[in-house]
Amino acid sequence: MRFREGIARSVVWNLVGLAVAAGCTEVGDSGRLVAPNAAFSQRGAAAETGVEDVTPPTLVSVASSPAAVDVTAGPASISVTATLSDDVAGVQQWLVTFFSPSGSQLIQVFGTPGLASGTTLSGTFAGTSQVPQFAEAGVWEARSLSMTDNAGNNTSVDLTAAGFPLTLTVSPVYSQVEIDIKPGASANSVNPSSRGVIPVAILSSPVFSAAGVELTSVRFGAEGTEAVPLRSSLEDVDGDGDLDMVLHFLTERTGLVCGATTAFLKARTVGGQPVEGTDSITTVGCRR
Ligand SMILES: [Ca+2]
Ligand SMILES: [Ca+2]
Ligand SMILES: [Ca+2]
Numbered sequence: 001m002r003f004r005e006g007i008a009r010s011v012v013w014n015l016v017g018l019a020v021a022a023g024c025t026e027v028g029d030s031g032r033l034v035a036p037n038a039a040f041s042q043r044g045a046a047a048e049t050g051v052e053d054v055t056p057p058t059l060v061s062v063a064s065s066p067a068a069v070d071v072t073a074g075p076a077s078i079s080v081t082a083t084l085s086d087d088v089a090g091v092q093q094w095l096v097t098f099f100s101p102s103g104s105q106l107i108q109v110f111g112t113p114g115l116a117s118g119t120t121l122s123g124t125f126a127g128t129s130q131v132p133q134f135a136e137a138g139v140w141e142a143r144s145l146s147m148t149d150n151a152g153n154n155t156s157v158d159l160t161a162a163g164f165p166l167t168l169t170v171s172p173v174y175s176q177v178e179i180d181i182k183p184g185a186s187a188n189s190v191n192p193s194s195r196g197v198i199p200v201a202i203l204s205s206p207v208f209s210a211a212g213v214e215l216t217s218v219r220f221g222a223e224g225t226e227a228v229p230l231r232s233s234l235e236d237v238d239g240d241g242d243l244d245m246v247l248h249f250l251t252e253r254t255g256l257v258c259g260a261t262t263a264f265l266k267a268r269t270v271g272g273q274p275v276e277g278t279d280s281i282t283t284v285g286c287r288r
Pocket of ligand 2: 180181182183184185187
């Protein structure tokens with residue numbers, strides 16, 4: 001025990017020595033050093049020299065890559081490289097947000113600060129993020145870049161106005177499947193003002209089984225994003241010996257308007273493969 005007492009004594013001596021060196025006024029009960037003068041003297045130094053930072057970082061340039069990703073089989077990476085500068089405190093963090101075509105999904109790329117080269121006062125910063133599988137297809141857009149420095153100054157820059165419009169094209173690759181609007185009828189007449197339903201068959205083939213379509217993923221209409229199926233059944237509508245999937249959609253939900261000549265069906269298989277089919281239509285019941 002004498003050995004331990006020796007260590008304890010030397011710790012006490014070191015604490016007292018540190019307290020003296022730091023100009024502390026007391027050693028707390030817990031042994032924690034209390035140094036009320038330290039923060040005060042730092043503030044005093046800043047005030048004396050007039051060093052303050054009230055200006056947020058500025059954007060020099062920004063780019064993203066790649067320009068397009070395919071998320072059919074899984075997520076994909078996207079990276080943003082930004083050249084930023086700051087006057088005194090240095091860049092602490094920055095953020096670029098990409099919005100999906102509908103605006104309902106977003107992907108954030110940021111750095112904290114993610115310095116790739118240079119310094120936080122003038123450097124190139126990089127960040128990466130993931131575009132998830134099944135992300136909305138189309139052209140995504142980054143509207144702004146926000147930056148904060150170590151003093152807490154924050155700003156947001158409109159990227160288009162700044163001359164750096166960042167876009168990302170997300171493209172699931174659709175497999176083409178054959179569909180038959182109004183199976184059995186060759187004139188696929190659609191009355192856009194009808195309150196009825198439109199039957200659509202997804203046809204099976206030697207390499208594609210319509211039974212493997214994920215029912216909740218099916219959409220049908222002017223773009224293939226509109227109506228959800230009311231009901232479905234498996235039957236051989238084209239008499240080739242394999243079962244096809246017949247779905248019924250409310251006409252009023254399809255977005256089909258007078259003069260439309262094609263309609264699209266989009267879906268995914270239970271395995272996650274996007275599929276797309278199209279068939280011609282003739283609109284009826286329209287004013288001439
Ligand atoms: Ca600053
Ligand atoms: Ca037909
Ligand atoms: Ca069939």
